[in-house]
Amino acid sequence: MRKLLANRERRFNLLVTAALAVVSLLFVLPLYWTTVFATRTLSEVFQFPPPVWYGGNIVQNYFNIANVFPPFRPIWNSLIVAVPKTVGLVLVSALAGYGFARYTRAPGHRLLLVMTFATLFFPPSLALIPFFLQMSWFGWLNTFWPLIVPALASGFGVVWMYTYIGSTVPRELYEAAEMDGAKGLATFFFVVLPIIRPGLAALAVWTLISTWNDFQLPLVVLAEGSRFTVPLALTMLSTTHYSDMPAVMLATLMGLVPVFVLFALLSRQFIAGLTSGAVK
Amino acid sequence: MTRGPGGKSMTRIRRNGAFYVAIAPFLVIFLVFSVFPVVFSFYLGFNRWDGFSDPEFVGFANYAQALRDPVFQKAIGNTVYLWFWSTLVTVGLALVLAVLVNEYVLAGKTYFRMVFLLPLLVAPAIAAIILRVFFTSNGGLVNLLSGAVTGTPSYFDWLGSEAWIKPLVVLLVVWRWTGWHMIIFLAGLQAIPRDIYEAARMDGVGRWPIFSRITVPLLLPSLAFSIITATLGGLQMFDEPYVLTQGTGGTNNAATTLGMYLYATAFTQFNFGLGSAVSWYIFAAVVVFTVVYQAIVRRSQAGAAA
Numbered sequence: 251m252r253k254l255l256a257n258r259e260r261r262f263n264l265l266v267t268a269a270l271a272v273v274s275l276l277f278v279l280p281l282y283w284t285t286v287f288a289t290r291t292l293s294e295v296f297q298f299p300p301p302v303w304y305g306g307n308i309v310q311n312y313f314n315i316a317n318v319f320p321p322f323r324p325i326w327n328s329l330i331v332a333v334p335k336t337v338g339l340v341l342v343s344a345l346a347g348y349g350f351a352r353y354t355r356a357p358g359h360r361l362l363l364v365m366t367f368a369t370l371f372f373p374p375s376l377a378l379i380p381f382f383l384q385m386s387w388f389g390w391l392n393t394f395w396p397l398i399v400p401a402l403a404s405g406f407g408v409v410w411m412y413t414y415i416g417s418t419v420p421r422e423l424y425e426a427a428e429m430d431g432a433k434g435l436a437t438f439f440f441v442v443l444p445i446i447r448p449g450l451a452a453l454a455v456w457t458l459i460s461t462w463n464d465f466q467l468p469l470v471v472l473a474e475g476s477r478f479t480v481p482l483a484l485t486m487l488s489t490t491h492y493s494d495m496p497a498v499m500l501a502t503l504m505g506l507v508p509v510f511v512l513f514a515l516l517s518r519q520f521i522a523g524l525t526s527g528a529v530k
Numbered sequence: 531m532t533r534g535p536g537g538k539s540m541t542r543i544r545r546n547g548a549f550y551v552a553i554a555p556f557l558v559i560f561l562v563f564s565v566f567p568v569v570f571s572f573y574l575g576f577n578r579w580d581g582f583s584d585p586e587f588v589g590f591a592n593y594a595q596a597l598r599d600p601v602f603q604k605a606i607g608n609t610v611y612l613w614f615w616s617t618l619v620t621v622g623l624a625l626v627l628a629v630l631v632n633e634y635v636l637a638g639k640t641y642f643r644m645v646f647l648l649p650l651l652v653a654p655a656i657a658a659i660i661l662r663v664f665f666t667s668n669g670g671l672v673n674l675l676s677g678a679v680t681g682t683p684s685y686f687d688w689l690g691s692e693a694w695i696k697p698l699v700v701l702l703v704v705w706r707w708t709g710w711h712m713i714i715f716l717a718g719l720q721a722i723p724r725d726i727y728e729a730a731r732m733d734g735v736g737r738w739p740i741f742s743r744i745t746v747p748l749l750l751p752s753l754a755f756s757i758i759t760a761t762l763g764g765l766q767m768f769d770e771p772y773v774l775t776q777g778t779g780g781t782n783n784a785a786t787t788l789g790m791y792l793y794a795t796a797f798t799q800f801n802f803g804l805g806s807a808v809s810w811y812i813f814a815a816v817v818v819f820t821v822v823y824q825a826i827v828r829r830s831q832a833g834a835a836a
Binding site: 263295300384505 | 539542543546547548549550551552553555556557558559560562563564566567568570571574581627630631634635636637638641642643644645646647648649651652653654655656659660661662663664666669671674677678705708709710713714717762765766768769772773776789792793796797802805806809810812813816817820
């Protein structure tokens with residue numbers, strides 16, 4: 251009787267695993283087909299049944315994109331925005347998170363912390379229009395500055411680092427550092443930063459990927475095609491040259507590669523980052 | 531030097547000087563680029579302004595004008611539709627997948643944790659482009675497939691169809707976000723002590739009662755976090771419908787969201803006052819949803835504890 255039950259349970263588990271495998275393939279299929287289409291000719295893409303394996307037209311497709319814009323330009327633009335923003339955001343957030351986590355008795359601490367948490371519920375669209383006007387007064391429209399400098403102050407990043415530092419850095423460490431004569435900022439740079447490296451990495455990966463994927467803000471502030479970041483350039487290509495599906499798919503693929511490489515290298519930090527928000 | 535009544539707090543401030551230094555970079559940038567725009571947006575909402583001439587105070591006219599605009603009314607309906615269905619399907623699917631992976635999968639747990647996350651790496655705008663290619667009327671993959679099944683070539687205009695464009699946006703959101711919610715739920719599931727399940731199974735409790743009576747109630751905090759996040763995103767949805775309809779909002783504004791309406795009023799009609807008023811409506815919606823949802827969660831948690 252018991253063996254029968256165990257057997258039935260095993261069969262159920264096998265069934266579930268198989269079903270999940272099929273569902274997971276459905277999720278990957280659009281990405282797979284993107285890579286296949288990127289290597290095919292236009293007429294092959296229109297065939298039925300559609301090609302399921304790679305073709306040999308990738309070089310021609312590349313030149314078709316190059317006729318519209320330099321194919322690596324948007325990737326370069328996205329890098330110029332994403333890398334400095336990520337480095338700055340992580341540092342600014344870690345510093346503020348450290349301040350909030352350590353100096354809990356400073357006057358104004360509670361109020362400022364509550365305000366920082368409250369920003370998580372402020373929709374970014376609330377600031378979009380005045381932000382655009384502000385950027386035009388600064389003379390920053392059609393430059394990368396609006397995508398980098400204002401983004402350095404991220405309520406999300408500060409809350410993240412505050413939570414992370416609070417749960418990983420023991421308070422005794424601050425006292426010990428103080429006994430050794432280390433001032434507040436020295437403690438941050440030489441004692442706290444080395445300990446919180448995993449938290450920094452997680453926030454960095456999350457920031458890099460979400461910046462890479464940003465669409466609305468670049469759409470509002472960037473005017474010239476030569477400055478377009480990846481999603482903007484691809485949107486432009488897909489509207490003006492929508493009939494050339496293989497070229498659009500290849501350009502799409504090129505824009506995706508950096509993010510997927512990053513994920514392959516740092517998926518553990520990425521996932522750690524996702525769940526850190528939920529565990530509060 | 532005299533010691534005023536504030537003398538004590540002055541020394542406390544001085545003793546904690548490093549606190550203010552540490553948060554200063556964040557605070558300064560935040561005040562200039564976030565607080566100021568929000569305050570300014572409040573001012574703009576009560577003015578008529580095209581960005582060039584002098585702003586003209588109009589009271590609540592912008593707020594009233596938005597409410598009367600049939601496109602705005604439609605945008606409210608569309609946003610609620612997209613928020614509701616994308617949240618329901620994404621969270622529901624992610625919950626089922628997470629429980630199945632956690633409880634019943636024999637091999638490849640790491641694979642399942644990773645594979646559903648891949649679409650999240652694809653920018654919403656890029657995902658919309660990929661979806662457009664597959665659903666193109668002439669030669670799109672979906673029409674080719676349906677043509678092969680029915681035997682007659684199909685040229686159905688999915689992206690131009692008023693009935694289909696919203697479900698396509700939902701599909702896009704579900705595809706990108708299911709993995710994220712699944713990871714949240716998996717983390718929540720791992721926090722549930724295993725012996726509760728062992729005990730239930732020993733008592734002969736079936737799979738469905740275990741799921742509905744044990745797993746879901748214990749997963750409420752994760753569910754709350756997940757639904758709130760989906761709601762914040764859903765009420766502000768812009769990238770997906772914008773790129774999917776190439777900025778038009780679809781036939782008869784079938785997929786125009788509040789975010790797109792705001793964008794159009796501000797950046798194609800240069801009506802900054804009306805756009806700002808719309809952004810405050812979005813904010814009000816976010817506040818209402820957050821408060822209502824937190825009240826529900828608190829009550830259900832109190833109920834579960836009792």
